[in-house]
Amino acid sequence: MSSSVESLVNKEYKYGFVTDIDADVAPKGLNEDIVRLISAKKQEPEWLLEWRLKAFRGWQKMSEPHSWPNIRYTPVDYQAIRYYSAPRTQKPLGSLDEVDPKLLETYTKLGIPLSEQKLLAGVVAVDAIFDSVSVGTTYKAKLAEQGIVFCSFGEAVREHPELVRKYLGSVVPASDNFFAALNAAVFSDGSFVYIPKGVKCPMDLSTYFRINSAETGQFERTLIVADEGASVSYLEGCTAPKRDENQLHAAVVELVALDNATIKYSTVQNWYAGDEEGRGGIYNFVTKRGKAGTNAKISWTQVETGSAITWKYPSVILQGDNSVGEFYSVAVVNGWQQADTGTKMLHIGKNSRSTIVSKGISAGQGQNSYRGLVKVLPKAEGARNYTQCDSMLIGNRCGAHTFPYIDVQNSSSSTEHEASTSKIGEDQIFYLKQRGLNTENAISMIVNGFCKEVFKELPMEFAVEAQKLLGISLEGSVG
Amino acid sequence: MLEIRDLRASAGDKEILRGIDLTVNAGEVHAVMGPNGSGKSTLAQVLAGHPAYQVTGGSVLYRGQDLLDLEPEERAQAGVFLAFQYPVEIPGVTNAYFLRAAYNEIRKARGQEEVDSMDFLDLLEEKLKVVEWEPEIMSRAVNSGFSGGEKKRNEILQMAVLEPRLAILDETDSGLDIDALRIVAAGVNKLRRPDNATIVVTHYQRLLNYIVPDYVHVLSSGRIVKSGGKELALELEARGYEWLEDAVGAAS
Numbered sequence: 001m002s003s004s005v006e007s008l009v010n011k012e013y014k015y016g017f018v019t020d021i022d023a024d025v026a027p028k029g030l031n032e033d034i035v036r037l038i039s040a041k042k043q044e045p046e047w048l049l050e051w052r053l054k055a056f057r058g059w060q061k062m063s064e065p066h067s068w069p070n071i072r073y074t075p076v077d078y079q080a081i082r083y084y085s086a087p088r089t090q091k092p093l094g095s096l097d098e099v100d101p102k103l104l105e106t107y108t109k110l111g112i113p114l115s116e117q118k119l120l121a122g123v124v125a126v127d128a129i130f131d132s133v134s135v136g137t138t139y140k141a142k143l144a145e146q147g148i149v150f151c152s153f154g155e156a157v158r159e160h161p162e163l164v165r166k167y168l169g170s171v172v173p174a175s176d177n178f179f180a181a182l183n184a185a186v187f188s189d190g191s192f193v194y195i196p197k198g199v200k201c202p203m204d205l206s207t208y209f210r211i212n213s214a215e216t217g218q219f220e221r222t223l224i225v226a227d228e229g230a231s232v233s234y235l236e237g238c239t240a241p242k243r244d245e246n247q248l249h250a251a252v253v254e255l256v257a258l259d260n261a262t263i264k265y266s267t268v269q270n271w272y273a274g275d276e277e278g279r280g281g282i283y284n285f286v287t288k289r290g291k292a293g294t295n296a297k298i299s300w301t302q303v304e305t306g307s308a309i310t311w312k313y314p315s316v317i318l319q320g321d322n323s324v325g326e327f328y329s330v331a332v333v334n335g336w337q338q339a340d341t342g343t344k345m346l347h348i349g350k351n352s353r354s355t356i357v358s359k360g361i362s363a364g365q366g367q368n369s370y371r372g373l374v375k376v377l378p379k380a381e382g383a384r385n386y387t388q389c390d391s392m393l394i395g396n397r398c399g400a401h402t403f404p405y406i407d408v409q410n411s412s413s414s415t416e417h418e419a420s421t422s423k424i425g426e427d428q429i430f431y432l433k434q435r436g437l438n439t440e441n442a443i444s445m446i447v448n449g450f451c452k453e454v455f456k457e458l459p460m461e462f463a464v465e466a467q468k469l470l471g472i473s474l475e476g477s478v479g
Numbered sequence: 480m481l482e483i484r485d486l487r488a489s490a491g492d493k494e495i496l497r498g499i500d501l502t503v504n505a506g507e508v509h510a511v512m513g514p515n516g517s518g519k520s521t522l523a524q525v526l527a528g529h530p531a532y533q534v535t536g537g538s539v540l541y542r543g544q545d546l547l548d549l550e551p552e553e554r555a556q557a558g559v560f561l562a563f564q565y566p567v568e569i570p571g572v573t574n575a576y577f578l579r580a581a582y583n584e585i586r587k588a589r590g591q592e593e594v595d596s597m598d599f600l601d602l603l604e605e606k607l608k609v610v611e612w613e614p615e616i617m618s619r620a621v622n623s624g625f626s627g628g629e630k631k632r633n634e635i636l637q638m639a640v641l642e643p644r645l646a647i648l649d650e651t652d653s654g655l656d657i658d659a660l661r662i663v664a665a666g667v668n669k670l671r672r673p674d675n676a677t678i679v680v681t682h683y684q685r686l687l688n689y690i691v692p693d694y695v696h697v698l699s700s701g702r703i704v705k706s707g708g709k710e711l712a713l714e715l716e717a718r719g720y721e722w723l724e725d726a727v728g729a730a731s
Binding site: 428434446453 | 492527528529530531539550551552554555556561563566568570571572577580581584585588620621637641
């Protein structure tokens, strides 16, 4: 690890480049006409337009949440943002061969090769989202042989309207919260996955999100449905160019795990975090939630190193008996980053179980908050929760905060909460330096050790990337 | 190998080392003894470059190099090893991983090729014998949940792997029962070579029954007040530090 971190020791955010590509963009601002325009651009059916409009009208009556999250920022000017930007193409894409070479080049530069022959044979299938649209999905045909649907959201609406209509908004309703309502009104694309009954998806599925255009928000929506007894592992990665202005990313992810199904969702989030003065960076307001049926399992693993502001609480509604929810999180703030992140585990089913392992790392002037809710409803007999919430501080100007809420309404259930706060001490760093490691490698080793319980939940390639990212994001955190 | 001249160092406003002179040649074992607060651990820490201490005067030449000019990791890479009095815990990082990282950093600094994990395991197997340890210890997190004796043994294992030119053992005997002491001391003896040197910092003579020094130095109030052969340690054991401090006090 130390050598790979060392080779990546450059303070530059290396994904900060802009692709010069002709784009089809909507005028700035948000009103019903924009919602209609987006829907029309995507040739959506009437029901979906109505769903969007209803969400939009609801959103207009809501206000940006500023009182409870432990984050400080100037309210977003929603009329100064473009809600649609798509690389201009002559015709709908039939296959990857028709994708603009500039786009393919962009993804290659990001380390995400989209040509299937270049991908390791059959390991990962990728859906790439560039600004507002999906630019290509790999291995679609191979997956289709088993009845698995993995495509862009737009395509799913066209090809599998019955599935989309049945599950869209079933876990995160359009009225759920301010950002979810905004997303429901203006979401442009995203990924859709359906795993049929009893099918184990033979490879990891992956979506790669890229914001390119300036003054553009990204509002993708991901919907994953694992039918009874099905299982899937899904990976999500994100980057954006460096820009002085803040850019908004308000995504929604809904997971539906029917009886006996398993969904594992892993995220490595590396949006641009802003510069040393705290200028620019992505505002990352994301609603992620899953619903687990009887004996079903939903597992969230996230490594959050980017974004100026992170506001997200991947949650599980443990509806079925014996259902399992897991949340493994590493959140790193450095510079002027702020994160308010955690999870909600809602125990409804009998003997439902949840595990929360949260590792918060604060450096620079960063502020990191864990916010979690464990709620056990009256009928959730025998429900169990275990929460472990550890914070690590590097330097004297950062902060770590914990807001755990526990609401238990069933006396046969049990909840456990463990928390710790530690500071990387001079003694720890000196010890490693005395064994020949430089300061950066010493910190990287200590931090990676601290995060081990979460990293071991990540698929192999992701775990390696996460370790490298930690090294980069903590670069220069100790003077 | 090591020439310390009039070394002075403080922690904050407090001067702890008040002019240390000491020469250590290859192949030698020096014991630095003294009562609590005499500055012997500070000397060890200053030689390793601990940031809590400021060097206020004097010089330290190590193999012809100005040691005080080097970062702690550069000193380690140049072959200076400190066995800590209080080894630090690194949760989540396995002993094997940590040791290989350290081993490779030092190799890299010397222009040698890094060793992959398979080759390193072979090397480890040999080194574990030095401290009479089973390989299981390598998959535990560094010093995490280790007993006092295990931590000290782990220091000697690291020393065996990293093969320092100058090893400084800071109160390695403290907190050890007699069996652990024997194992640790035997480990140190196995690592003695004509081309390396060892400084043993200790309060008690006990350790020196096992690691027999060529020279013994007694530190008091930040100065070496007496130097001699191994018999000096026995004399101290019999008469206590007060005898020497009184004698020094009377002389000045």
